[in-house]
Amino acid sequence: MLPQNHFQKEKNWRNWNVAVTGMNASPESPGPGFAVARSIREHRHFDGRIIGLGYDVLDAGLYSKTICNGGYLIPYPSAGRDALLERIYQVHALEGLDAIIPCLDAELQNFIGIQSELKQLGIKMLIPTREQFTLRAKDHLAEFCKSIGVDAPETKTITNPLFFDECEAQGWQYPLMVKGIFYDATVARNAYEAKSIFAKLVQSWGYPVLVQKIIPGDEYDLAAIGDGHCRMLGAVMMRKRGLTDKGKAWAGVTVVDEAIGKVAEKIIRGLAWRGPLEVEVMKGYDGKIYLIEINPRFPAWIYLSHAVGRNLPAALLQTLANEPELDLSPPKPGTFFIRHAQELIVELAEFESLFVNGGISTPIQEEPLEVSLQEHDKFKAAS
Amino acid sequence: MTMAAAELLKELSKDDRLNRIAISDTGFIFDPQTGQSFTLNRTGLVTLSILKRGSSIDETAEQLSHQYGITEETAVNSVEAFLLQLGRYL
Amino acid sequence: MDSSADFTDIGTWEPPFIQPHKMGALNKFGQRTVRDNITREVFGVPVSDLVRRYGSPVFVVGEKHLRQNIRRIKTAFQQRYNLAVHGWSYKTNYISAICRILHQEGSLAEVVSKFEYEKARFLGVPGDQIIFNGPNKPKDILRRAIEDGALNQADHMDELKMLEAVAEELDKTVKIGIRINFDTGFTEPWSRFGFNLESGQVNEAINFISRSNHLRLSSLHSHIGTFVLEPRAYAEQVRIMCELMRKLEGVENVAIDTIDVGGGIPSRNALQTIYLPPEQAVPDINEYADAICEALLAGSRYRKEIGKDLPRLIFESGRAVIDDAEVLITSVVGTKRLPDGRRAAILDAGTNLLFTAYWYNHQVKMTRNAAGSEEETVLYGPLCMNIDVVRHSISLPPLAAGDQLVISPVGAYNNTQWLQFIEYRPNVVLAQESGGCSVIRQAEDLGVMMAQDQIPAHLASFDVSGKVRPLNRSGNHPVLNRKLV
Numbered sequence: 001m002l003p004q005n006h007f008q009k010e011k012n013w014r015n016w017n018v019a020v021t022g023m024n025a026s027p028e029s030p031g032p033g034f035a036v037a038r039s040i041r042e043h044r045h046f047d048g049r050i051i052g053l054g055y056d057v058l059d060a061g062l063y064s065k066t067i068c069n070g071g072y073l074i075p076y077p078s079a080g081r082d083a084l085l086e087r088i089y090q091v092h093a094l095e096g097l098d099a100i101i102p103c104l105d106a107e108l109q110n111f112i113g114i115q116s117e118l119k120q121l122g123i124k125m126l127i128p129t130r131e132q133f134t135l136r137a138k139d140h141l142a143e144f145c146k147s148i149g150v151d152a153p154e155t156k157t158i159t160n161p162l163f164f165d166e167c168e169a170q171g172w173q174y175p176l177m178v179k180g181i182f183y184d185a186t187v188a189r190n191a192y193e194a195k196s197i198f199a200k201l202v203q204s205w206g207y208p209v210l211v212q213k214i215i216p217g218d219e220y221d222l223a224a225i226g227d228g229h230c231r232m233l234g235a236v237m238m239r240k241r242g243l244t245d246k247g248k249a250w251a252g253v254t255v256v257d258e259a260i261g262k263v264a265e266k267i268i269r270g271l272a273w274r275g276p277l278e279v280e281v282m283k284g285y286d287g288k289i290y291l292i293e294i295n296p297r298f299p300a301w302i303y304l305s306h307a308v309g310r311n312l313p314a315a316l317l318q319t320l321a322n323e324p325e326l327d328l329s330p331p332k333p334g335t336f337f338i339r340h341a342q343e344l345i346v347e348l349a350e351f352e353s354l355f356v357n358g359g360i361s362t363p364i365q366e367e368p369l370e371v372s373l374q375e376h377d378k379f380k381a382a383s
Numbered sequence: 384m385t386m387a388a389a390e391l392l393k394e395l396s397k398d399d400r401l402n403r404i405a406i407s408d409t410g411f412i413f414d415p416q417t418g419q420s421f422t423l424n425r426t427g428l429v430t431l432s433i434l435k436r437g438s439s440i441d442e443t444a445e446q447l448s449h450q451y452g453i454t455e456e457t458a459v460n461s462v463e464a465f466l467l468q469l470g471r472y473l
Numbered sequence: 474m475d476s477s478a479d480f481t482d483i484g485t486w487e488p489p490f491i492q493p494h495k496m497g498a499l500n501k502f503g504q505r506t507v508r509d510n511i512t513r514e515v516f517g518v519p520v521s522d523l524v525r526r527y528g529s530p531v532f533v534v535g536e537k538h539l540r541q542n543i544r545r546i547k548t549a550f551q552q553r554y555n556l557a558v559h560g561w562s563y564k565t566n567y568i569s570a571i572c573r574i575l576h577q578e579g580s581l582a583e584v585v586s587k588f589e590y591e592k593a594r595f596l597g598v599p600g601d602q603i604i605f606n607g608p609n610k611p612k613d614i615l616r617r618a619i620e621d622g623a624l625n626q627a628d629h630m631d632e633l634k635m636l637e638a639v640a641e642e643l644d645k646t647v648k649i650g651i652r653i654n655f656d657t658g659f660t661e662p663w664s665r666f667g668f669n670l671e672s673g674q675v676n677e678a679i680n681f682i683s684r685s686n687h688l689r690l691s692s693l694h695s696h697i698g699t700f701v702l703e704p705r706a707y708a709e710q711v712r713i714m715c716e717l718m719r720k721l722e723g724v725e726n727v728a729i730d731t732i733d734v735g736g737g738i739p740s741r742n743a744l745q746t747i748y749l750p751p752e753q754a755v756p757d758i759n760e761y762a763d764a765i766c767e768a769l770l771a772g773s774r775y776r777k778e779i780g781k782d783l784p785r786l787i788f789e790s791g792r793a794v795i796d797d798a799e800v801l802i803t804s805v806v807g808t809k810r811l812p813d814g815r816r817a818a819i820l821d822a823g824t825n826l827l828f829t830a831y832w833y834n835h836q837v838k839m840t841r842n843a844a845g846s847e848e849e850t851v852l853y854g855p856l857c858m859n860i861d862v863v864r865h866s867i868s869l870p871p872l873a874a875g876d877q878l879v880i881s882p883v884g885a886y887n888n889t890q891w892l893q894f895i896e897y898r899p900n901v902v903l904a905q906e907s908g909g910c911s912v913i914r915q916a917e918d919l920g921v922m923m924a925q926d927q928i929p930a931h932l933a934s935f936d937v938s939g940k941v942r943p944l945n946r947s948g949n950h951p952v953l954n955r956k957l958v
Contacts, residue, residue, distance in 0.1 A: 057499040076503045080750040083505055109753045139703075160661040182748065206748040348405070348413055355420075355494070356409040358502045408480060412491075420494045425484030427491050432480075451486040465489040472493055 013314075013321035016048040017096055022103030022297075023054040023061025023071065027341040029246050032300045033103040034061035036313045039306040041067045043314040051095050057354050063346045070095060070361030071354065077106045081113035088114065092121060094359070099124045099320055101276075101313065103297050106182045106205075108133060124320045126225070127275045128296055135271055136294040138181060138210050145291050148270040150263055152291045153177075153215050153282070157208045164194040167211070177212040180205035185247055187214065212292075217284035219292075220257065221249065222264045223299050225316055226273030232265050234315050234328045236305040241336070249301060250339040254308050256331045263289055276316060301337060308332040388463035391470040392440060400473070401435050414473060421472065426451070430465055440466070487871075492814030504868040505847060512838045512879050515800050516904035520840045520877055523902065528916065529804040529877065530822035532888065532901040536574060539798035539884075540906065543578045546790060549758050553766035557786040560604050562736055563589045565791025566799075566888050570903055570913035572596055575794070583789045587614040594621070604733070604787065606652065606694065608632075608666060615639055619647055626650035626694040626733065628667055630674075633681055633688070640687035650692030650733060651678050655713055659706035660698040667695065670717070683725040690727045692787075693718060696735025700744055700792070704756055704764035710734060711765055715772025718784065732773075733787040734765055740796030742882050743834040758793060792885040799884030801827060803863075805876040806855070816850040818872045823854010823861040826898065827883060828890040830854075830863050837863075838879045843870035852878075856894060888914070897922070 018040060022033030037050045052062045052071040062071025072091045075083040084107075091097065100123055102111045112130050128136075135144050138155070145152035156163075156172070168174070178194055179185040180201040188194035194211075201209050224235040237260055242251030264279045278295040298313060305312040309329030318326050354360050395401045405413045410423040412431070423431060429450070433443045444458035451458075514520060516535030523531055543559065550557035560583035561575040567589065572582070573596060582593035585607030591614070593603050600621025608628040610618070615632075616639045618625055627633045627649060640647045652667030653675050668674040682690045697710050711734060718729045738761050741751040748754075765788070773783050803822035811817050824830050837852065850869040854861040863880070872878075891898055901914035 055500055055503065058496065073500045073502045075505050076500070078748055078750055079504055080752060083502075087502055087505075106748065109749060113753070157659060158661075202746060206744075206746045351420075352407060352409065352411045352413075355499065355501070356407075356411050358500075422492045422494065424487065424490045425480075425482070426487055427489035429480060429483050430489040431491075450483055453486050461488045465491070468491050472491060 011098065013099075013317040013323070014045050014047050016098035016317065016321075017051060018048060018317065019051040019053050019091065019095070019097050019100045020061075020068075020103060021053040021074070021101070021107060023052040023059040023068075024056060025060040026058075028244055029248055030300050030339075031059075031061075031103060032298045032302060033101075034064070034067070035300055035303045036101055036103055036298050037061060037064075037067050039303050039311050039313040040317065042306055043311050046314060046317075048098075049095070051091065051097065053091070053100075057351065060344050062354060062360060063344055063350055070359065072360070073354065073358040077104075077110055081110045084110045085114045085117055088118065088123075091359070092123065094361075097121075097123050099317060101125070101298075101316065102127060105296060108296055125275075126228075126316050126320050128226075128271070128273060132271045132273055133296055136267075136273075136296065138179060138293065139208060141291070141294065144270070148266050150266060150291050151288050153213045155210055155212045157210055158198075159207045159209070161195045161198045163211070164188070164191040164198070167191075172211065172213065175214055177214055179210040179212060181208060181210065185212075187247075215282045215284045215290045215292075217282045217286075217290070219243075219249075220255070220260055220281050220283060221252070221299060221301070222260055222279040222281070223276070223302055223305060223312055224264055224268070224279070225276050225312060225319060226268040226271070227319060228272060228274030230269045230272050232261075232268045233319065233326060234305070234310045234312055235261055235264055236308060236310050236312065236331070237261070238301060238304060238337075242338070252301060252304070252337055254304060254331075254333050254335045256333045259289055263291060267291075267294060276312065301339075304335065304337045307337070308335050388466040389440060391466045392434070395434075395466075395469060395473060396437065401431075404431075404435070404473070406431060406435070417473075419472065426461075427465065430462060431469075434462075434466075488810070490810055490814070504849065504866065510838055511840065511842060513840055515802070515879055518904050518910060520802055520879060523802060523910070524804070524877060526910070527900040527902050527912065529802060530820075530826060530899045531802050532799060532826075532883065532899065532914075533802060533910075534568075534571065534799045534884065534901065534903050534913065536903055536906040539571070539574055539795060540578060542798055543575060543580065543794050546758050546762075546794060547578070549762035550766065550786070550788060553762050554769055554786055556783055557766070557788065559794075560733075560787050560789040561794070562789045562791030563593065564889055565885050566795045567592060568888055568901055568914050569596055570911075571795065576602075581787070587611055590614055590618060590623070604650075604789075610635075612639065616643070619643060619645065624648065624650055624692060624731070626652050626692060627678070628652050630668075630678065630681070633678060637681075637685050637688055646687055646689060648689045648691040649682075650694045650731065651675070651682075651690065652694045652696070653714075653717070654695060657697055657706045657709040657713070659703045659709060660701055663696065663698060670713070675717070679721065679724060679727065683727065685726060688726065690721070691729060692731035692733055693729060694733035694735065694787075696789070697737055699737050700739040701737040702739060702747070702754055702756065704760045707734060707761060708764040708768040711768035712772055715769065718773070719775060722779070722781075729784055730782070731785045731787060732769060733789070736789040736791050738788075738790045738793040740792045740882055740885060742792075742796055742829075742885075743836070745832055745834055795884035797882035797884065799888075800879050800881040801883045801887070803878050803880060805872045805874050805878065807874055808872050811851065815866075816848050816869075816871065817853060818850060818876075819853045819855065820863060820878065821855055822880075822899075823856050823863060824858075825854065825856055825861070825892040825894050825896050827854070827863060827880065827887055828892070829883070829886055831860075834864060834867075835880045835883065837867055837869070838881075839870070840877045840879060843872070843876075845871040855896060858894075893917075893922070 020033045020037045022031035024031040025034045040046050049069040052068040053074050054062045074087045102108055139157045142152050142155050175187050175189045177185055178188050178197045182205050186197045188197050198209050219240045222235055222237045225233040227233055237255050237257055238252040239255045240249040240252050244250050260281055276298045278299040280292040282290045282292055284290055315326045403415055410428050413420045433446055440462050444455055444462045448455045448458040515533050547559055559580045561580040562583045564585055581602050581604055582598045583604045584590045584593050600623045603623040605618050605623045605625045619639055653670050654662055654664050654667045655670035656662045668678045682688045693714050697706055714732055721727045739755050741755050743751050776783055803820045805818045806821050807819045809817050847868045847870050849866050852863040854863055897917040900912050900916040902910050903913045904910055
């Protein structure tokens with residue numbers, strides 16, 4: 001099932017087969033995967049294949065023929081590492097992967113868990129260690145900020161919604177930011193709203209839930225790559241200019257702000273971060289910079305990095321390939337992005353293929369997956 | 384029950400309704416009139432294919448009973464129950 | 474799209490079925506389990522042998538596994554803090570053989586009620602090896618515990634007063650502990666148990682003890698929650714307890730020699746409200762031991778400077794010790810399709826035996842290779858109650874009546890919280906370390922179920938006139954074969 005020339009071709013990142021996760025792209029809250037894939041596809045030197053990995057038959061990126069060469073469904077993060085590894089073996093047997101770029105927080109621990117197996121197969125990933133991942137997690141962030149001398153809004157981990165009735169007496173004044181352990185953050189203006197947000201978050205992401213004090217100020221985001229040796233590669237900064245009601249930027253403009261860059265450098269040094277990351281900060285009206293969140297992946301607006309000549313997803317592949325020089329232009333402020341929705345056309349047969357076989361560039365049959373799996377066991381044993 | 388199933392079959396056969404349903408041998412089916420898609424189990428796929436050829440309940444049951452080696456009574460019951468399900472969705 | 478009616482593979486017979494696709498969460502690989510989701514033996518014994526010999530359902534405990542667990546956990550604590558002692562939390566699983574195994578391994582008995590206290594003594598545990606916790610200790614049992622030399626840890630002021638009264642009656646000086654509660658900032662405080670620190674109840678208790686003629690405070694106890702996934706919570710707990718210990722140095726009638734951190738350390742089970750699978754969500758026991766012992770060493774270092782001994786550390790892990798050392802084997806008694814298209818199977822064990830199924834998604838393994846594709850399946854128990862669901866959604870191949878499933882981990886709380894509702898409780902079997910199996914709790918039968926029932930004379934017959942007409946010729950109770958009251 002492997003492409004004929006997979007092992008013969010002289011490989012460098014330009015002709016890699018790259019799998020990218022997070023291909024969900026609903027207009028109100030798109031995953032980063034589609035934008036990561038698009039950035040790589042449009043890089044002038046990239047001539048390889050891009051394989052989308054998704055969690056739902058309605059993940060738009062899986063169907064995009066202009067960006068992806070194939071799309072596959074993978075098990076939910078809650079199914080655990082073994083289920084993921086088995087599925088990646090199958091996809092690898094069909095596609096011959098060179099690199100995977102995980103783009104969602106909730107799946108990262110599984111990818112960390114299968115990293116050594118993938119390495120044996122020659123599949124590269126630039127991802128953090130479990131320890132790095134944990135230190136920056138939302139429920140550890142305040143502690144971490146303290147350790148590197150960065151300001152952060154006060155945050156509390158809660159499991160009991162009764163907190164919202166009593167919190168004002170404890171110095172937690174509304175409005176408050178209520179956050180899920182992996183995703184979603186919503187402003188609650190009173191106890192009633194807070195409890196309903198709490199219930200929804202628990203339903204989606206389980207316990208605990210985080211409550212964060214709101215800092216009045218302006219929101220900025222920074223995307224970069226940590227090389228694992230305390231070096232920050234290619235930061236791109238963006239001021240949010242339009243927010244969806246989920247708090248996601250649907251418009252923004254590149255900026256260059258040294259102070260924000262310094263915060264990001266401190267983080268990358270403090271963690272020896274390896275992999276892409278997004279740093280969300282609030283520039284308070286008090287003049288201080290507050291760290292709101294560190295996301296262990298590229299943000300959904302990462303295509304903006306390509307637009308300013310600092311294509312970070314491509315730079316990630318170059319880093320994995322040990323390229324001596326990354327082709328990054330100097331930072332360039334003043335480039336806008338405005339996110340808009342567009343309809344992707346999907347044929348019934350494609351939908352059916354993804355639905356029935358869990359993949360799109362596969363023939364519409366059940367058997368090949370099983371056959372490839374057996375083949376792959378041999379392959380695995382040999383490697 | 385029997386009456387209801389027979390009537391449903393009649394209703395579903397009207398205007399070529401059943402015949403326009405797109406069936407894939409993976410069990411994936413698509414109803415062009417409602418835009419809904421469905422999954423059929425293997426026996427559902429076989430049963431629907433027979434019904435689509437214009438077979439009656441008894442003819443369908445007879446064929447199933449022959450193919451699977453089950454009693455005709457079981458087959459009739461199953462076809463009727465299946466028609467009631469189809470009636471709910473189609 | 475092929476609309477021909479001829480299929481090379483028509484499959485085996487099952488009622489034909491159509492299922493509409495609901496948008497959202499459509500992913501046939503979403504919940505999928507790994508290919509080797511099959512186990513033919515548990516703790517080295519073939520499942521089929523166990524069912525043949527002991528029936529279905531049946532609980533099976535692995536002795537070797539249990540001993541390995543407790544040794545690993547004890548080592549984790551003792552190599553970091555050599556004064557660490559384990560207290561076996563009886564309520565987690567008080568089947569006699571299991572308690573005996575843990576006592577053989579050197580664990581104290583941690584009991585929380587009159588029944589548990591009496592059981593520990595019945596099993597031969599000396600009084601000074603018993604920690605007596607819990608909010609309800611009637612006077613007679615408190616007196617016995619004091620006479621036996623057990624460590625009573627008081628939950629509230631009325632208990633302290635009762636302790637004082639009993640000690641006075643016995644004219645004894647008694648070493649006691651108090652349970653305290655406080656906010657660690659990581660878990661919701663369990664403020665209904667013990668004396669609250671922040672609001673001054675602890676001070677009140679200490680004042681009472683320091684004025685007492687008979688009570689000596691020697692132990693501080695707290696228990697921050699259950700299935701605590703955050704080792705930092707324990708570090709904070711110990712820090713707060715040590716701070717209190719230090720403040721109490723020199724207080725009349727107080728000489729702390731024990732810090733009891735309670736339990737709450739999780740097992741590798743999948744709590745329904747935690748998103749990630751347990752192998753990612755549950756930290757290793759060494760992380761807990763690290764957090765607790767480091768904080769204790771730091772918090773009690775001052776004692777060396779003032780020439781005092783370090784306190785003993787008691788930890789009362791139950792779940793982390795026993796949960797994965799026990800499985801439940803259950804059989805499918807029937808299958809059906811639900812109206813919404815999901816597969817369903819009815820098992821001979823439900824929440825009557827698996828009380829923890831209300832909170833956990835237990836692992837379910839097949840015992841044979843089943844043909845057919847995996848589908849979302851609901852597993853129901855045998856009770857006539859809508860809430861009797863063992864798994865609400867699990868991806869399994871088609872099940873058939875007679876199939877055996879292995880459910881794990883089930884060692885914690887199921888053999889103590891199980892219900893007698895409409896079913897007999899089954900055998901619990903020990904797969905012995907030395908090989909072979911033995912029943913450690915016999916299956917119930919009608920005799921067990923009737924043993925406590927008594928029928929007043931006027932109900933001795935079905936005759937409403939009240940005339941006593943015995944139900945069988947001998948005049949004895951037909952089941953128990955003894956005279957009715």
